[in-house]
Amino acid sequence: MLWLKALHIMAVIAWFAGLFYLPRLFVYHADAPVGSQLSETFKVMEYRLLTAIMTPAMLVVWITGPMLAYMMGAFSEPWLHIKLLLVFLLSGFQGALSRWQREFAADNNTHPARFYRIANEVPTLFLIAIVLLVVLKPF
Template sequence: MLYLWLKSAHLIFVIFWMAGLFMMPRFFVYHQETAAGSEEDRKWIDREAKLRKIILNPALVITWIMGLLLAYNIGAFSQGWFHAKFLMVIALSGYHGWMMGYVKKLARGERTMKDKTLRLINEVPGIAVPIIVILAIVKPF
């Protein structure tokens, strides 16, 4: 029964995390269109801070905790599919970290990336998630 509760919690918070990972780069695109220091700039800084503090960071932490507990519960640490999934989740967590850094740059008025690049970066979770799901469900190796 514990397995089902852990799995449910893990999936719920993965969904929250992914929603935030898809939203934040779109916020970046719109934020960059504003003048640094303007009223609209301050609104985007506030929106990004709320998304980060209320959804993204808590969902990341809970996803990791539930995922590690789930992996321990099923003995996944010795299985090849889990190692590949774990590597993908670490990479996605790195992407999350990069986004948190870019939020801070935008708040300082730094706009170092082009809109097109941000739109492409927005596809990272869309590529990572199917790979992670296939590894977790199909367990190809």
């Protein structure tokens, strides 16, 4: 079980690294002129981050997390239900990031940099809530 927990933690760290970084790339990409070399570089960076790091890490989180919960007998714990809801919503946020990445790739971004600056704070709020639930198990 410890190896599984270690794998889960590493996947969470990798996933959150991407969740923090991709919206920041969007902030800078939104200000890059369409068709510029800078814009094309951002497109490659965003695609690779999403497909090579974030999505695989998210999948590992979704595989190892429920396995750990089952092994710990935690499925009846209310804190876990809330955590799973938050992770589900965070997965939806990644879905939004994926959509925005495709819009940038098609030179069809409709949001200003400020929008992405605000979106960049979303993962931090989720991280705080999830860590507090896991460590404190308040319910």
